[in-house]
Amino acid sequence: MEERERRLVSGxxxxxxxxxxxxxxHCIFVGSPYAHARIKSVDVxxxxxxxxVLAIITGxxxxxxxxxxxxxxNYEAIGWHWRTPKVYPLAVDKVRxxxxxxxxxxxxxxxxxxxxxxxxxxxxxxxxxxxxVNEAMQPGSPLVYEEWEDxxxxxxxxxxxxxxxxxxxADRILRVSWHEGRVSGFPIEARGCVASYDRITGMLNMWSxxxxxxxxxxxxxxxxxxxxxxxxxxxxxxGGAFGNKLNWWKDTVVGLGSIVTGRPVKWVESKRELFLTGxxxxxxxxxxxxxxxxxxxxxxxxAKFVKDLGVEGTNRGSAAMGIIPACCxxxxxxxxxxxxxxxxxxxxxxxxxxxxxxxxGKDKGIKFMERIMQIVSRELNIExxxxxxxxxxxxxxxxxxxxxxxVYDSGDYPAVLKKALKLGKVxxxxxxxxxxxxxxxxxxxxxxxxVEPAGVAAPHCIYGGLTQARVRITSDGLVEVxxxxxxxxxxxxxxxxxxxxxxxxxxxxxIEVKRDSSDMPGSGVYSSRGAVYPTGALIRAARELRxxxxxxxxxxxxxxxxxxxxxxxxxHSTKDPTKRMSLKELADCAYxxxxxxxxxxxxxxxxxxxxxxxxxxxxxxxxxNPTSTYATYCSGADIAVVEVDVETGAVSILKxxxxxxxxxxxxxxxxxxxxxGGIVQGIGEALSEELVYTRSGExxxxxxxxxxxxxxxxxxxxxxxxxETPSPFTELGQKGIGEAPVITSKAAIINxxxxxxxxxxxxxxxxxxxxERIRRWILESQEG
Amino acid sequence: xxxxxxxxxNGKLYEQEVEARSTLLDILRDELKxxxxxxxxxxxxxxxxxxxxxxxxxxxxxxxxxQVDGAEITTVEGLLKGDELHPLMxxxxxxxxxxxxYCTPGVIMTAYYLxxxxxxxxxxxxxxxxxxxxxxxxxxxxxxxxxxxxxKCKDSGNxx
Numbered sequence: 001m002e003e004r005e006r007r008l009v010s011g012x013x014x015x016x017x018x019x020x021x022x023x024x025x026h027c028i029f030v031g032s033p034y035a036h037a038r039i040k041s042v043d044v045x046x047x048x049x050x051x052x053v054l055a056i057i058t059g060x061x062x063x064x065x066x067x068x069x070x071x072x073x074n075y076e077a078i079g080w081h082w083r084t085p086k087v088y089p090l091a092v093d094k095v096r097x098x099x100x101x102x103x104x105x106x107x108x109x110x111x112x113x114x115x116x117x118x119x120x121x122x123x124x125x126x127x128x129x130x131x132x133v134n135e136a137m138q139p140g141s142p143l144v145y146e147e148w149e150d151x152x153x154x155x156x157x158x159x160x161x162x163x164x165x166x167x168x169x170a171d172r173i174l175r176v177s178w179h180e181g182r183v184s185g186f187p188i189e190a191r192g193c194v195a196s197y198d199r200i201t202g203m204l205n206m207w208s209x210x211x212x213x214x215x216x217x218x219x220x221x222x223x224x225x226x227x228x229x230x231x232x233x234x235x236x237x238x239g240g241a242f243g244n245k246l247n248w249w250k251d252t253v254v255g256l257g258s259i260v261t262g263r264p265v266k267w268v269e270s271k272r273e274l275f276l277t278g279x280x281x282x283x284x285x286x287x288x289x290x291x292x293x294x295x296x297x298x299x300x301x302x303a304k305f306v307k308d309l310g311v312e313g314t315n316r317g318s319a320a321m322g323i324i325p326a327c328c329x330x331x332x333x334x335x336x337x338x339x340x341x342x343x344x345x346x347x348x349x350x351x352x353x354x355x356x357x358x359x360x361g362k363d364k365g366i367k368f369m370e371r372i373m374q375i376v377s378r379e380l381n382i383e384x385x386x387x388x389x390x391x392x393x394x395x396x397x398x399x400x401x402x403x404x405x406x407v408y409d410s411g412d413y414p415a416v417l418k419k420a421l422k423l424g425k426v427x428x429x430x431x432x433x434x435x436x437x438x439x440x441x442x443x444x445x446x447x448x449x450x451v452e453p454a455g456v457a458a459p460h461c462i463y464g465g466l467t468q469a470r471v472r473i474t475s476d477g478l479v480e481v482x483x484x485x486x487x488x489x490x491x492x493x494x495x496x497x498x499x500x501x502x503x504x505x506x507x508x509x510x511i512e513v514k515r516d517s518s519d520m521p522g523s524g525v526y527s528s529r530g531a532v533y534p535t536g537a538l539i540r541a542a543r544e545l546r547x548x549x550x551x552x553x554x555x556x557x558x559x560x561x562x563x564x565x566x567x568x569x570x571x572h573s574t575k576d577p578t579k580r581m582s583l584k585e586l587a588d589c590a591y592x593x594x595x596x597x598x599x600x601x602x603x604x605x606x607x608x609x610x611x612x613x614x615x616x617x618x619x620x621x622x623x624x625n626p627t628s629t630y631a632t633y634c635s636g637a638d639i640a641v642v643e644v645d646v647e648t649g650a651v652s653i654l655k656x657x658x659x660x661x662x663x664x665x666x667x668x669x670x671x672x673x674x675x676x677g678g679i680v681q682g683i684g685e686a687l688s689e690e691l692v693y694t695r696s697g698e699x700x701x702x703x704x705x706x707x708x709x710x711x712x713x714x715x716x717x718x719x720x721x722x723x724e725t726p727s728p729f730t731e732l733g734q735k736g737i738g739e740a741p742v743i744t745s746k747a748a749i750i751n752x753x754x755x756x757x758x759x760x761x762x763x764x765x766x767x768x769x770x771x772e773r774i775r776r777w778i779l780e781s782q783e784g
Numbered sequence: 785x786x787x788x789x790x791x792x793x794n795g796k797l798y799e800q801e802v803e804a805r806s807t808l809l810d811i812l813r814d815e816l817k818x819x820x821x822x823x824x825x826x827x828x829x830x831x832x833x834x835x836x837x838x839x840x841x842x843x844x845x846x847x848x849x850x851q852v853d854g855a856e857i858t859t860v861e862g863l864l865k866g867d868e869l870h871p872l873m874x875x876x877x878x879x880x881x882x883x884x885x886y887c888t889p890g891v892i893m894t895a896y897y898l899x900x901x902x903x904x905x906x907x908x909x910x911x912x913x914x915x916x917x918x919x920x921x922x923x924x925x926x927x928x929x930x931x932x933x934x935x936k937c938k939d940s941g942n943x944x
C-alpha cells in the first residue's frame with residue numbers, strides 16, 4: 001500500500017522529464033509572436049547548420065506527412081451548427097493565436113534547440129486579430145477561419161419545458177448577467193512526452209503525461225496515419241492534469257520527430273508555452289432573465305450564453321461540447337422549473353485553444369444558477385438558504401428527471417445544505433456581520449449549492465462511456481489490477497487497491513495496480529468519471545474473479561462454494577475450520593500443481609481463463625434515459641464568510657465550510673484531498689486567476705508570476721462534512737465528485753463578496769473579483 | 785564555456801566542469817541524475833525545484849551551477865537513511881499530503897528547513913513558510929497537517 005507515495009516522497013518519481021533513453025534527442029516548439037498573421041516564408045537553413053540540430057519540422061512538412069488533427073466531437077452529422085476546422089499541429093499558411101507552433105526543432109540538447117530557434121527566419125504578414133468575443137460575432141469581423149463565413153463555430157438552442165408559461169406565471173422577472181474570466185488548471189508539471197519510433201517494426205512507443213492513453217493513441221495514430229496497434233502509450237507519473245492533459249495535438253509532432261530522425265525524442269513543455277498554447281477554459285458570458293414568484297420559486301430562465309473558444313475547442317482540444325452540459329446544468333438542484341431556454345454560441349477568436357479544465361462545462365451552468373439564486377435572494381429579501389430550501393428537489397423525489405433531461409440518482413439536498421449552514425455557523429456570522437457594519441467593516445456570507453453531473457457517456461465524440469478493467473491472480477497468489485482510471489494525482493491507485501482488496505478478500509499489500517497504458521481500452525479520467533465508470537468495471541471484474549476463486553477453492557478444499565469465505569488472502573470453510581488454504585496455495589494449485597487438469601470438468605470444457613477476469617461497465621441511468629448523459633449526480637453546499645476591505649478591495653476569508661454527498665465514499669482521504677484542492681482552485685478563480693489578452697491578441701500574463709494562483713497563505717481553514725446517499729445506479733452506491741468543489745467554492749466566494757458589499761448595492765458582474773475591480777465597483781456605485 | 789566546481793551533494797563530493805549557462809537545477813537533474821528536483825516554472829515561482837543550499841532553501845532554477853562552487857546541497861534523497869524514509873516523508877504519506885507528487889520533494893525540503901529552524905510555529909507561520917511552494921492538488925490543507933504531524937515526530941526525538 002502507498003508504494004506510489006513512497007516513491008514520490010523519496011525522489012523516485014517517473015515523470016516524463018525523468019525519462020532518459022539511449023540516443024534520446026529533444027524537441028522544442030517555435031511559436032508565433034503574433035496572434036493572427038499569414039506565414040510568408042519559413043527559412044530553417046541557418047538553424048539546420050547549427051551543430052547538434054537533427055531536424056526541423058515546419059507546417060509545410062506536417063501537411064505532407066500527417067493528416068489534419070481529428071475532431072474529438074462532431075455534431076454536424078445530426079444537423080447541428082457545428083464546425084470543425086482543418087488544422088495541423090504546426091501552422092501551415094497562417095497563425096491564429098500567439099504562441100501557435102510554426103516549427104518544431106529536434107536537437108541533441110534542449111539548449112541547442114533553443115539556440116536554433118533564434119536562427120529560424122520566419123516572415124509574417126500581419127492580419128487584423130480579433131481577441132474580443134463580442135467583436136468576433138459582429139458582421140465584418142476578421143475571420144479566424146477564412147473558409148467559414150463567420151466566427152460562430154457552434155450555435156445551439158436549448159429549449160426545455162414551456163418557457164412562455166414560466167414567464168407568464170411569474171410575479172417578477174429579474175435580469176441577470178454574469179461573466180467568468182479565462183482561466184485554466186496549469187498543473188505544476190506542464191505537458192510532455194517521449195516518443196520512440198522503431199523503423200524496423202514500425203512501432204511508435206510513447207511515454208506521456210496524459211489522462212487518457214487509449215484516446216491519445218487513437219488521436220495520435222489517426223494524425224500520423226499509423227495503425228493503432230503500432231502505437232503504444234505508457235502513462236508516466238502525471239504531475240497534475242485537471243483536464244489540461246486531455247489533448248495530444250503537440251504529442252503528434254513529437255511522434256513525427258521520432259519517425260523523421262529515427263531517434264527517441266523528448267518534449268517537456270515550458271510553463272510559458274503551457275500558458276500560451278495550453279488549453280484554456282471558462283471565459284463565458286451569460287445574459288438573461290429569471291422568472292420568479294414572490295415566495296422565491298424559480299419558474300424559468302432564458303439566457304444567451306457566449307463562450308470564447310479561442311481558436312477552437314474541437315480538434316486541438318475538446319471542450320466546445322462543454323456547451324451542452326453548461327446549458328443542461330442550469331436548473332441545478334431545483335424542482336420548480338417550468339421552462340429553460342438558452343441560445344448558446346461557441347465563438348472562435350485569436351486566442352489559445354479551449355479544452356477541459358475541472359468543471360468542463362457543467363460548472364458554468366451551475367455557477368450561473370447560483371448567481372441567480374443570490375440575486376433573487378437580494379431582490380426578494382429572502383435569505384439565500386431559504387430560497388434554495390424552497391426550491392430543492394426533495395429526498396422522496398429520486399430518481400428525479402430534471403427539466404433538461406438529466407436523471408438525478410439520489411440525494412438529500414436539504415440535509416446537505418443544513419449541515420453546511422451549521423458547520424459554517426451562519427447565524428453567528430450574520431450577527432458578526434451586523435456588528436461589523438456598525439464599525440465600518442464589510443463582512444459577507446456566501447452560500448452556494450450544486451448538483452454535479454459526473455461520468456459522461458455522450459454520442460458523436462470520443463467520450464462515449466468506454467471503460468474496461470482487468471483483475472488477475474498471479475501464479476504466486478498476488479493480485480494485478482488495471483483499468484482506465486489513470487493515476488493523475490487524484491489518488492486512483494489508492495482507491496483501486498482498496499476496492500479490489502475489499503471485494504477479493506485479499507491482503508491490501510498483495511495488490512499491485514499496473515502502470516496505466518493504452519493497452520487497456522477505456523477513455524481515461526475526466527468528467528469525474530473515475531469513481532463511476534472505471535471503478536464500476538473494476539468492481540464487476542473483481543466480483544467475477546471472486547466467484548471463480550471461491551469455486552476453485554471449494555473444489556480443492558472439497559467444500560461447497562457457498563460455504564467458502566476469504567479473509568486476508570486465506571480461504572476457509574465456514575462449516576469446517578480445518579479446511580483452509582491461502583490464495584498463494586490456490587494459485588499454485590490452479591496454475592501448476594495439479595494445474596488446469598485438476599480443475600473442475602465444467603471449467604475445462606468452457607475454456608475459461610484461469611484467474612483472470614476482464615469486465616466493462618455502462619451507466620444503467622444513461623442506458624435507460626438517453627437524455628441523462630451522466631451516470632451520477634453528487635451534491636454539495638459551500639458556505640464562505642469573507643471580509644472586504646473597501647479601501648483596498650482586499651478580500652479575506654474568515655470562515656469556510658463545505659458539505660457534500662458523494663454517495664458511498666470509496667476512500668475518505670482521497671475524496672477529501674480532491675475536495676480541498678478543488679475548493680482552493682475555485683478560490684483562485686474567484687479572486688485572482690485570469691488570463692488577460694490585449695486587443696491585439698497578446699497574452700499579458702504567461703507565467704505564475706502574473707497569473708496568480710493561490711499559495712498556502714491564500715488557502716483558508718476548511719471545515720468539511722459528509723453525507724452519504726448511495727447512488728442506485730452504481731455498483732457500490734458511489735458517485736463521481738472530482739470536479740464538484742471547484743464549482744461551488746467560486747460561487748460561494750463571489751456571493752459572499754456581493755453580500756459584503758450589499759450596502760453599496762453592487763452586483764458582482766464578473767470574476768475574478770480582483771482588488772482593482774472591487775474598488776472600481778465601489779467607486780462606480782458611489783458615483784452613480 | 786566550462787567552469788570547474790566542487791560540491792557536496794547529499795554528503796557526497798563531486799568535481800565537475802559545468803557549462804556557464806547551466807543552472808543548479810540542470811546539473812542536479814541531468815548530470816548527477818538527482819530526479820527529485822523537479823523542473824516546474826524555471827522562474828522561481830513554483831518551488832518544485834527547491835533544494836537546501838548550505839542549509840537554506842533555494843529555487844535551484846534561479847542559481848547558476850557556477851555559483852555553487854564549494855557549496856553543500858541537500859535534496860530529498862539526502863534525507864533517506866539507506867532505504868528508510870525520513871519521518872517527515874512518512875508524515876506526508878500518512879496525512880495524504882502527496883497527490884500528484886510533483887511539488888512534493890520541494891515542499892518537503894522547505895518544510896525540513898522550517899522544522900529544523902523554528903522552535904515553534906503557528907499555522908500562519910507555516911503557511912507563510914511554505915508560500916514559495918505552489919501546489920495545485922491539495923489546497924495545502926493536508927500539507928499543513930503533515931508538517932504539524934512531523935513536528936510531533938521531531939519533538940519526540942524521531943528525527944534526523
